Amino acid sequence: MTSINVALVQHSNSADITINAAKTEQGIRQASEKGAQLVVLQELHRSLYFCQTENVDMFDLAETIPGPSTEALAALAQELNIVIVSSLFEKRATGLYHNTAVVLDTDGSIAGKYRKMHIPDDPGFYEKFYFTPGDLGFNPIETSLGKIGVLVCWDQWFPEAARLMAMAGAELLIYPTAIGWDPLDEPDEQQRQLDAWMLVQRAHAVANGVPVISCNRVGFEPDPTTPSTGIQFWGNSFITGPQGELLAHASQDKEDVLMVTIDKKRSESVRRIWPYFRDRRIDHYSDLSKIYRD
Numbered sequence: 226m227t228s229i230n231v232a233l234v235q236h237s238n239s240a241d242i243t244i245n246a247a248k249t250e251q252g253i254r255q256a257s258e259k260g261a262q263l264v265v266l267q268e269l270h271r272s273l274y275f276c277q278t279e280n281v282d283m284f285d286l287a288e289t290i291p292g293p294s295t296e297a298l299a300a301l302a303q304e305l306n307i308v309i310v311s312s313l314f315e316k317r318a319t320g321l322y323h324n325t326a327v328v329l330d331t332d333g334s335i336a337g338k339y340r341k342m343h344i345p346d347d348p349g350f351y352e353k354f355y356f357t358p359g360d361l362g363f364n365p366i367e368t369s370l371g372k373i374g375v376l377v378c379w380d381q382w383f384p385e386a387a388r389l390m391a392m393a394g395a396e397l398l399i400y401p402t403a404i405g406w407d408p409l410d411e412p413d414e415q416q417r418q419l420d421a422w423m424l425v426q427r428a429h430a431v432a433n434g435v436p437v438i439s440c441n442r443v444g445f446e447p448d449p450t451t452p453s454t455g456i457q458f459w460g461n462s463f464i465t466g467p468q469g470e471l472l473a474h475a476s477q478d479k480e481d482v483l484m485v486t487i488d489k490k491r492s493e494s495v496r497r498i499w500p501y502f503r504d505r506r507i508d509h510y511s512d513l514s515k516i517y518r519d
Contacts, residue, residue: 229370231397231436232261232484235462235475237444238273242286245271246294250301252482257305259484263370265310267442267462268378268403269324272314277448277456279354287316295327295335303333308368310375312401314355315340324356326375326401328366337366341377342386349407349448349456352379363389371396371489374435378402381426381439385513391433392502396489398429402441405458419459419477427469434496436472436487437465443478467495 234252238245249270256264269275271294275283288294294313302309308330315325315338324341340359344352363386365372374395380386381400390398404422406415423439430437440462447455462475464485473483496502512518 227490229262229487230260231263231487232256233265233438233440233462234482235460236480240273242271255482257307261484263308265399265438265440267440268312268401273446274403276352277349278450279351287314287322290315290327299329299333302329306331308370310399324377326377331369336368339375343379343383345379349453365393365395373397373399375399387429387433391435398435398437400439402439405456408454408457427465430465430467431469434467434492436467439463467492
């Protein structure tokens with residue numbers, strides 16, 4: 226397969242999981258109608274972004290894999306003959322939870338999963354309270370459309386994660402995401418944050434010669450405990466080619482379904498003229514295994 230029609234679904238969320246699920250399904254079906262073969266969903270698409278606070282009741286949102294969400298999405302993937310990348314709050318065992326991306330293949334099977342490796346712990350993003358860091362490593366998932374490298378949100382800021390996925394043969398890098406602004410930040414600061422978010426992921430495409438699909442949510446979600454003003458999720462989901470070129474770009478405040486055709490042969494051509502893998506000096510990279518060089 227030399228080309229793939231890839232799509233992402235950007236939408237807002239509410240406290241009603243049923244409404245969120247219907248909105249997600251509608252987006253998947255719309256993408257399929259456009260001809261999508263691979264559909265990417267945003268991070269934790271079932272619910273509001275509950276990590277703004279530390280609340281033990283939120284663990285009720287977690288589910289097993291396989292479980293209700295994977296079963297519903299698997300049926301949809303099989304019906305539409307597409308690959309779906311979903312992002313779920315996984316209950317692995319009582320007291321053990323992960324932020325997990327699951328890939329459903331065209332036959333409805335679970336092709337594989339990835340557990341988020343980098344877990345933030347910042348105001349409004351208290352994920353360490355909920356998620357155990359992943360233990361599956363940086364391994365692409367083999368699908369009927371090829372090998373895809375799925376990472377999740379905070380992972381997108383770490384070039385090591387993208388590199389390891391690409392080194393293992395990932396043909397695409399995929400980032401389900403939930404990121405936004407503090408409404409109290411100055412407009413200039415908000416723009417710098419958004420620019421940095423897009424630039425770092427486009428750089429992963431450039432440095433590894435692979436397309437990138439980044440799917441974020443939109444809409445304002447208040448902090449339920451009101452110590453802060455909540456998060457204005459900034460949307461701007463996008464798809465790049467292997468030189469970081471923007472192929473599709475969503476707005477910052479509207480729900481959208483983006484789809485483009487990715488030419489897999491283009492990655493091969495780019496890597497031939499920009500041979501980063503050939504010129505890596507792995508004999509001098511041992512210090513990368515240290516937290517810091519004192």
